[in-house]
Amino acid sequence: MPPSPRNLDELASALLANGPVKTLPAAPKRIRVRLGGRYVADTTRAVYVWEHAYYPGYYLPLDAFAEGVLSYPGSGGGNGNGDRESGYALATLSAGGVSTDRVIVFTRRGESGSEREDGNVLAGLVRVEFAAVEAWFEEDARIDVHPKDPFKRVDVVFSARPVRVSISGTEVARSEACFHLYETGLPVRFYLPVTAVRADLLRDSAAVTACPYKGEASYYDVVVGGVDGLGEIRLRDVVWYYKNPKIECAAIAGCLCFYNEKVDIELDGKMLERPKALFS
Structure with a gap:
């Protein structure tokens, strides 16, 4: 922004x-x-x-x-x-x-x-x-934040296509269904049930952002690999969620979403190409 x-x-x-x-x-x-x-x-x-x-x-x-x-x-x-x-x-x-x-x-x-x-x-x-x-x-x-663009829209749709998320070969999330969020000009985002994500890999982040279309987001870091902190990989603010999203995005409340640009996402058995976007 x-x-x-x-x-x-x-x-x-x-x-x-x-x-x-x-x-x-x-x-x-x-x-x-x-x-x-x-x-x-x-x-x-x-x-x-x-x-x-x-x-x-x-x-x-x-x-x-x-x-x-x-x-x-x-x-x-x-x-x-x-x-x-x-x-x-x-x-x-x-x-x-x-x-x-x-x-x-x-x-x-x-x-x-x-x-x-x-x-x-x-x-x-x-x-x-x-x-x-x-x-x-x-x-x-x-x-809030700025006026909504009249040429932009946000759609949330439920999908039963299974999703798998991994980082450097480590599976960090898996779900048989989730919400797909389509926002004009951005990659599709996959909002997974919080129980589908490995809680042991999440670390609280102090980051907070706001969006006029979705609301205020909180974040997690994800830590994978290593023993006692040695050789570990920490991706900062790679997961976000909305506690109280805007009414048009109410379905994603509490769900967790990963930056497609920074992790590997497998949808319905096919690995997705990492998008080249603003947050790459």
Whole structure:
């Protein structure tokens, strides 16, 4: 997952020079932003903006923001138009004694207003960094991590095809059935019953990750081979599970999943090729 850019000037300049990967209206979905216990932005005219190819963010029209919550350093504050010459301005979003400066306001070059012209598809839109505020809402449902990609889906299907997992020739899991999770752009994942995995090989990990489609995941390391720690192989964070997955993935709750890229998986008697993916 791409990290949030540290230099907002560089991001804004790059987006204006090269354009985003793509954009798509999110209307009529209602999008709200909460900061300091207050809803500081509310709109049904949000836009999906892909700054990179992985997932979109929500950009909101300037008039979605409540009066007085946006200010521009050195400009006297207010919901103004920022730096009209550069095509963008960095702003501060404040409410309830809390503020963030991780905000870009895209403006119309040369004069006031918010119409999009001169190829600037972002003019009149505001980028608020997702993690910099208290919460985001789609209608009345809170969203986590980042907005879901409307072109991506996650399907969980039950399969009675047997699965066997091994690491360096050692069998670490075997199940006569499991859940297959299909997520656009990623290898199929096999979620096995916890009793199908050798518990003596698992070691607790402190790692935690979050996914807007599945929820918050916890991890295990797997240790195989060796005697008294000599010659052992330890694969860190190679197994994960969701205690309380999102409702659309509820079937995988408590099941264990291995990174296909890092272990050998045999499905229905056939060894699968290790995929070349983001986590290889």
